Amino acid sequence: MKIILAQPRGFCAGVVRAIDTVERALEKYGAPVYVRHEIVHNRHVVESLKAKGARFVEELSEVPSGAVTIFSAHGVSRKVENEAKSRALPTIDATCPLVTKVHNQGRRYVAQGRILVFIGHAGHPEVEGTLGQIDGELHLVESVEDVEKLPIAPDAPIAYVTQTTLSVDDTRGVIAALNRRFSDVEGPEIRDICYATQNRQTAVRELSRVCDVIIVVGAPNSSNSNRLREIGEEAGLPSYLVVGGADINAEWVKNAHVVGVTAGASAPEILVGEVVQALMRIEPSEVSDLSGLKESVSFRLPAELLS
Known part of the structure; x- marks a missing residue:
């Protein structure tokens, strides 16, 4: 064999940056530091960081007052950011720069007056964070079938952005469906996916x-x-x-x-x-x-x- x-x-580089962020924060501020959500989706990584003094939580309400708080590589919504500010939590943002790039792309399209379609999986932390980062009319689709159900006029100006971890082939199919159904579509090139x-x-x-x-x-x-x-x-x-x-x-x-x-x-x-x-x-x-x-x-x- x-x-x-x-x-x-x-x-990948985003994961390396996220893990290094937690380790560097522990070195600089001492244990414990608190991480909202798993820093990356891997139990081995999470357990290793726990052993060094990281504490993982799902909600900021679990973080003690004044504790250093890190946002995971998947990104968070503005609601979470504002909650941290209201509690005066010292925060460090480990969001992958390529996820941040999607947030910025989405905001630009909305500022142009376009309805935004986000291609991604409902419930994924990256999706929840992105949906909570962009104001304006926004629709989540996972499939070609979802595109057909969108309550948007065919001549309405739309734009799309995508979850970074999606399949290139699946994304290409959904983008093609958007172009078939709508006459005014803008979006990043396929190569802009992570x-x-x-x-x-x-x-x-x-x-x-x-x-x-x-x-x-x-x-x-x-x-x-x-x-x-x-x-x-x-x-x-x-x-x-x-x-x-x-x-x-x-x-x-x-x-x-x-x-x-x-x-x-x-x-x-x-x-x-x-x-x-x-x-x-x-x-x-x-x-x-x-x-x-x-x-x-x-x-x-x-x-x-x-x-």
């Missing part, structure tokens, strides 16, 4: 050409990780989402000659290593990296932590 690792895989999402999806498509089975390392609540597994399935391959090496089932690879392994943008490389070791225990294997794009993107830490 051969094991081929996707390239790129795992942590670079890391696109790169990892492209890598899985390449991996599916040379593998018999695909294993994606990521959390069950990670949107981009779930989409990587779906892409493998769409290519006709048995594809599995695992948290780590303990989830590997020997039956999955019983008849496989080549197993492809990738990881979502919030999954650390240590978990990829665990999966590889679990596969090696089933059958000693040759491990190699698929040739692919080498990412060099990095984001600066929040200003509060640079001094």
Whole structure:
């Protein structure tokens, strides 16, 4: 059996920045610091930061007065920002800059007098944050079917923005439906969807050409990780989402000659290593990296932590 690792895989620049933000805040201000929502969708990362003194909460009401508070990489609504201000909580914003870019794009379109359509998954933290950042008429759609149900006149000026972790293909289909139904549509290019999402999806498509089975390392609540597994399935391959090496089932690879392994943008490389070791225990294997794009993107830490 051969094991081929996707390239790129795992942590993206936004996730690295978010984790570094929490660690730097702990160094600068001391434990505990409070983080609203999971900083990224990965239990291993969250537990590691908890051990260093981070405290994760879902609501700001759980944060003691005066405690340093960090907003997660997914972003938050203005309501949450205003609540923090009203309580005079010292806050640090770890929102991924590419999510902030979506917020800014949406505001520009609304300022132009356009009705905004946001393509995303209802209930996802990034979606809730974005919906709460943009004033004006705004509609959430998840599918082509949702586009057909929009209560908007066909000649109304509209614009769209997208959740950063969506499938490029699924987004392209929804955008095409918007252009079919409405006569005045503006929106960012497909390439403006998160670079890391696109790169990892492209890598899985390449991996599916040379593998018999695909294993994606990521959390069950990670949107981009779930989409990587779906892409493998769409290519006709048995594809599995695992948290780590303990989830590997020997039956999955019983008849496989080549197993492809990738990881979502919030999954650390240590978990990829665990999966590889679990596969090696089933059958000693040759491990190699698929040739692919080498990412060099990095984001600066929040200003509060640079001094």
